[in-house]
Amino acid sequence: MPDNRENLTYEEASQRLETIVQRLEQEELSLEEALNLFEEAIRLANYCRQKLSAAEQRLSLLLEKENGALVLEPLSLPEEQEG
Template identity: 35%
Template sequence: MSEQNEQVTFEEAMERLEEVVEKLEEGDVPLEEAIQMFQRGMDLSKYCHERLKKVEAQMDQILNEDGEIEILTIEEEQTSE
């Protein structure tokens, strides 16, 4: 993850990623520039994915009544047929 990514919010990174994708989809970008843009897009995508995984891990933890961290597990309901 580049230092530049560390200083942007998730929303800013997603917006930049969308801009990169739009420019590449237009197809009017020289090959060398397209490669650089693609790499930048991959870096932004990785950054966003890692941020989402971190938030997901935080959401999996909840505080129980004693103030201790409890891992939240979701059990599927069993239906009787």
């Protein structure tokens, strides 16, 4: 994949990553082609992780307190609440 990840949406990068995984699992590939796909998959996974991290930082819950004041609090994701 050309290094134009900054033009990809999270969904596009995730779909490309899924396609690569399917190819690696289902196709007989040369060692070189498999390594190239694996490298691309690692780059895409890192890109997706960065996008998710940035989105998580932007998310906030707006909670109304008893006195009517509005307060921004960081969003707690379900997996964070379980642990």
